[in-house]
Amino acid sequence: MADDPAALIERALAGERRATAKLLSLVEQGGAPARDVVARLHRLTGSAWSVGITGAPGSGKSTLTDKLVGCMRAESLDVGVLAVDPTSPFSGGAILGDRVRMQEHATDPGVFIRSMATRGHLGGLALATPQAVRVLDAVGKDWIVVETVGVGQVEVEIAGQADTTVVVVNPRWGDAVQAAKAGLMEIADVFVVNKADRPGAAETVADLDGMLELAGEQQWRPPVMCTVATTGEGVSDLWDAIGRHRSFLESSELVTARRHARQASELRAIAAARLQERAAALTCGDRFDALVDDVVARRRDPYGAASVLLDGEP
Amino acid sequence: MADDPAALIERALAGERRATAKLLSLVEQGGAPARDVVARLHRLTGSAWSVGITGAPGSGKSTLTDKLVGCMRAESLDVGVLAVDPTSPFSGGAILGDRVRMQEHATDPGVFIRSMATRGHLGGLALATPQAVRVLDAVGKDWIVVETVGVGQVEVEIAGQADTTVVVVNPRWGDAVQAAKAGLMEIADVFVVNKADRPGAAETVADLDGMLELAGEQQWRPPVMCTVATTGEGVSDLWDAIGRHRSFLESSELVTARRHARQASELRAIAAARLQERAAALTCGDRFDALVDDVVARRRDPYGAASVLLDGEP
Numbered sequence: 001m002a003d004d005p006a007a008l009i010e011r012a013l014a015g016e017r018r019a020t021a022k023l024l025s026l027v028e029q030g031g032a033p034a035r036d037v038v039a040r041l042h043r044l045t046g047s048a049w050s051v052g053i054t055g056a057p058g059s060g061k062s063t064l065t066d067k068l069v070g071c072m073r074a075e076s077l078d079v080g081v082l083a084v085d086p087t088s089p090f091s092g093g094a095i096l097g098d099r100v101r102m103q104e105h106a107t108d109p110g111v112f113i114r115s116m117a118t119r120g121h122l123g124g125l126a127l128a129t130p131q132a133v134r135v136l137d138a139v140g141k142d143w144i145v146v147e148t149v150g151v152g153q154v155e156v157e158i159a160g161q162a163d164t165t166v167v168v169v170n171p172r173w174g175d176a177v178q179a180a181k182a183g184l185m186e187i188a189d190v191f192v193v194n195k196a197d198r199p200g201a202a203e204t205v206a207d208l209d210g211m212l213e214l215a216g217e218q219q220w221r222p223p224v225m226c227t228v229a230t231t232g233e234g235v236s237d238l239w240d241a242i243g244r245h246r247s248f249l250e251s252s253e254l255v256t257a258r259r260h261a262r263q264a265s266e267l268r269a270i271a272a273a274r275l276q277e278r279a280a281a282l283t284c285g286d287r288f289d290a291l292v293d294d295v296v297a298r299r300r301d302p303y304g305a306a307s308v309l310l311d312g313e314p
Numbered sequence: 315m316a317d318d319p320a321a322l323i324e325r326a327l328a329g330e331r332r333a334t335a336k337l338l339s340l341v342e343q344g345g346a347p348a349r350d351v352v353a354r355l356h357r358l359t360g361s362a363w364s365v366g367i368t369g370a371p372g373s374g375k376s377t378l379t380d381k382l383v384g385c386m387r388a389e390s391l392d393v394g395v396l397a398v399d400p401t402s403p404f405s406g407g408a409i410l411g412d413r414v415r416m417q418e419h420a421t422d423p424g425v426f427i428r429s430m431a432t433r434g435h436l437g438g439l440a441l442a443t444p445q446a447v448r449v450l451d452a453v454g455k456d457w458i459v460v461e462t463v464g465v466g467q468v469e470v471e472i473a474g475q476a477d478t479t480v481v482v483v484n485p486r487w488g489d490a491v492q493a494a495k496a497g498l499m500e501i502a503d504v505f506v507v508n509k510a511d512r513p514g515a516a517e518t519v520a521d522l523d524g525m526l527e528l529a530g531e532q533q534w535r536p537p538v539m540c541t542v543a544t545t546g547e548g549v550s551d552l553w554d555a556i557g558r559h560r561s562f563l564e565s566s567e568l569v570t571a572r573r574h575a576r577q578a579s580e581l582r583a584i585a586a587a588r589l590q591e592r593a594a595a596l597t598c599g600d601r602f603d604a605l606v607d608d609v610v611a612r613r614r615d616p617y618g619a620a621s622v623l624l625d626g627e628p
Contacts, residue, residue, distance in 0.1 A: 035617040042615035130616075256610070263616070264606045268597040270620040275589040283582040292578045296570070301356035302444075302577070303349040306584040 005037045012139045013044075017112065020139050024114055027131035038131050041138040048080075048137035049246055050144045052162030054184065056175075057150050059168045060194040063229035065147045069105050070232075071239040072143050079105075080136030080144040081113045086125050086154040112136065127269055129158050151182040160187035161262055163255070164245045166238070168192045169208070171200035176207035185211060188222050189245045192238060196226035220248055282309055319351045326453045327358075331426065334453050338428055341445035352445050355452040362394075362451035363560055364458045366476030368498065370489075371464050373482045374508040377543035379461045383419050384546075385553040386457050393419075394450035394458040395427045400439050400468040426450060441583055443472050465496040474501035475576055477569070478559045480552070482506045483522070485514035490521035499525060502536050503559045506552060510540035534562055596623055 003022065011019035023041075027034045051068075053061050065081060072079045105111040116125060116132060129146060136144045146162055148155035159165050167188035169175040179185065193204050208224045223241050227234035249255040282288065291309055294300040300308070317336065325333035337355075341348045365382075367375050379395060386393045419425040430439060430446060443460060450458050460476055462469035473479050481502040483489040493499065507518050522538045537555050541548035563569040596602065605623055608614040614622070 038617055039615040042609075043612045046612060259610050260606055263609050264597075264602070266616055267602070267606055267609065267619055267623065268593070270616055271597055271623055272590075272593050274620055274624055275593050276586075279582070279586050279589050283578075283585055288578070288581070292574055292581055295356075295577050295581065296573050298357045298360060301353040302580055302584055303352055305581055306588055309581065309585055310588055 005033065005040055009037070009040055009138075012135075017109075020112060020135065021114070023135045023139075024116075024132050027135055028116060028128050030128065034128075034131060038134060041134050044138035045134050046137065048133070048141050048144050049164070050133055050137075050146060050162040051242060052159035052165040052187075053145060053147045053168065054151060054155055054159035054165070054187075055168030055192075055194075056170075056178070059170050060229045061147050061149075061168050064168060064192065064194055064227060064235070064238075065145055066105070067229055067232050067235040068145065068239060068242075069111060071236055073105070073108065073110055076110070077142040078140055079111045080133075080141035081105075081111065082129065082132055082136070082144065082146045083113070083115045083149075084125055084129055084146060084155070084158055085115065085117045085149045086152060086158075087149060112141065124154065126154055126157050127266070127273060130161060130266055133161075151179075151184060156183050156187060161266075163249065163258070164189045164242050166190045166192055166242065168194050169204060170195050171198045171204045176204055176211060179208075180211055185215065189220065190238070190241050191222055191224040192227055193224065194227045194229050196234065197228045197231075201226060219252065219254065220245065319347065319354055323351070323354055323452075326449075331423075334426060334449065335428070337449045337453075338430075338446050341449055342430060342442050344442065348442075348445060352448060355448055358452035359448050360451070362447070362455050362458050363478070364447055364451075364460060364476040365556060366473035366479040366501075367459060367461045367482065368465060368469055368473035368479070368501075369482030369506075369508075370484075370492070373484050374543045375461050375463075375482050378482060378506065378508055378541060378549070378552075379459055380419070381543055381546050381549040382459065382553060382556075383425060385550055387419070387422065387424055390424070391456040392454055393425045394447075394455035395419075395425065396443065396446055396450070396458065396460045397427070397429045397463075398439055398443055398460060398469070398472055399429065399431045399463045400466060400472075401463060426455065438468065440468050440471050441580070441587060444475060444580055447475075465493075465498060470497050470501060475580075477563065477572070478503045478556050480504045480506055480556065482508050483518060484509050485512045485518045490518050490525060493522075494525055499529065503534065504552070504555050505536055505538040506541050507538065508541045508543050510548065511542045511545075515540060533566065533568065534559065 005023075005026065008019045008023050008026075012023055023037055026037050053065055053068075055061050062083070065083075069079050069081060106113065114132065116129065133144050133146065146158065148159050159167075165187045167179060167184045167190070169179050169191065171193055179188075191208050193201050193208070195201075205224050205226065212222060212224075223244075225234060225238045225241055227238055229235065249258065288309065291300065291305045295302050295305045319337070319340065322333045322337050322340075326337055337351055340351050367379055367382075369375050376397070379397075383393050383395060420427065428446065430443065447458050447460065460472060462473050473481075479501045481493060481498045481504070483493050483505065485507055493502075493505075505522050507515050507522070509515075519538050519540065526536060526538070537558075539548060539552045539555055541552055543549065563572065602623065605614065605619045609616050609619045
């Protein structure tokens with residue numbers, strides 16, 4: 001079979017983009033094929049560095065990603081881009097409107113761009129995204145940029161899974177406060193005030209600096225960068241800041257602790273999704289109905305019935 | 315031990331109110347003692363009829379409950395009242411502010427009033443409330459009124475677990491629409507337009523009637539009653555409507571299907587809570603950390619590690 005995981009992986013490793021796209025579809029769809037792909041790919045991973053980019057819609061994340069990819073390509077680095085949209089039902093081959101802006105890189109064989117959207121399987125995008133990162137890592141991407149559309153709970157969770165998380169805000173009164181409220185202060189390794197040519201940029205930088213002061217002494221103090229993504233201004237400084245964060249993590253061995261924590265969190269999510277699947281399978285069908293009848297007829301109490309359901313006869 | 319479940323149940327069945335209160339505390343706190351109490355009490359249940367009363371804060375539910383309890387007491391029926399507040403951390407002995415209005419019945423030995431609030435155990439009030447209903451049923455209450463403070467998801471779920479669910483709205487433009495939005499049309503067996511002496515009552519009744527028309531042919535068509543709880547106007551008609559709903563369910567055997575469905579939903583919730591507890595226990599500790607290390611070091615893939623975690627060595 002041309003589409004079996006082993007063959008697909010071989011073709012993807014040989015540089016065939018369609019095979020990589022198919023592997024991404026498989027891990028996105030979840031289930032046994034996804035697990036099979038991950039089991040085969042996982043040992044090939046570990047050389048890529050992932051950058052999460054998050055911020056409110058309209059803050060200019062896509063343009064920033066585009067320019068950042070340009071910096072990476074200028075150093076001949078192989079790049080993967082995942083545009084993650086938990087609010088959209090469209091995925092895969094479909095190019096998001098925003099992605100049109102990435103067309104500069106669309107024909108560059110050194111850049112692989114992919115949109116991911118909600119497919120509704122258990123765990124959803126928060127579980128599927130790390131698998132997509134694994135695919136891109138395994139097929140040889142040096143850098144993987146994970147861009148989320150907004151700052152909802154799922155998006156913050158996804159962006160926080162990256163090795164370096166970039167939080168984008170705009171020069172607007174309250175934007176810094178909104179960032180804090182959305183839980184972005186906790187996940188940010190680098191702050192970007194994008195559209196910094198607009199009024200209020202200095203105040204927003206000061207607001208962020210102030211909030212970072214309040215956070216107290218930290219091993220890594222997130223820098224606050226200013227960019228104008230549309231013109232490219234400040235983007236190479238941002239790229240440098242991301243590089244400094246990577247060097248810091250790698251030299252301090254913090255990267256190990258961070259990856260351990262991230263892996264623990266993923267393993268918890270997988271275990272929870274697996275148990276939910278089991279609960280769903282157990283709580284329908286004849287055996288379940290018979291237990292419900294037992295409780296209604298008072299032959300069993302509800303907790304006793306739950307024990308029988310989960311563990312068999314007592 | 316005076317407080318062991320068997321002794322408490324004996325004393326509660328003999329009419330000792332403090333023992334009933336203690337049993338309610340035990341089931342509310344959850345865990346093994348709650349399961350023990352429920353296992354012992356369940357076979358004694360089945361004779362009470364439960365009435366859920368829900369509606370927006372300020373709609374007059376407490377006063378309505380008070381007057382409805384008066385109707386029940388006029389027929390010498392034994393009554394239990396559970397005032398459920400998922401938004402409050404206070405519970406048990408503490409009488410909620412609203413409950414002061416119930417003081418007419420506070421010294422009546424035929425009425426047992428109890429406030430329940432969130433204790434934070436898994437499944438929360440949605441799981442604890444049916445257990446509290448079981449306690450009151452087992453100790454001989456003929457009618458159990460479950461009043462919720464608002465129309466949040468948990469409250470709608472709790473009110474919908476009753477044998478007869480009463481939804482309270484006020485004469486205000488849009489109240490009927492809000493009720494529909496909150497999912498109250500689905501759970502209502504009886505609608506009450508309370509404060510019906512205020513302008514707009516007829517329109518609200520018409521709105522509700524219109525929405526019930528749209529719902530199409532049903533075996534039971536929820537009546538829309540008008541009350542002025544503060545004066546007691548219309549409350550005996552409401553009490554009659556509740557009685558008609560009970561007679562309808564009992565004569566049509568629908569009560570069996572309804573209790574089966576309710577029991578199925580409770581059993582699903584108990585199973586889900588139990589599996590969540592297991593997931594929490596499994597995803598910490600040395601064994602879990604070792605598996606995470608294995609994944610980070612690429613000795614195992616994440617799905618494989620999850621299988622080992624949940625099912626032991628493959």
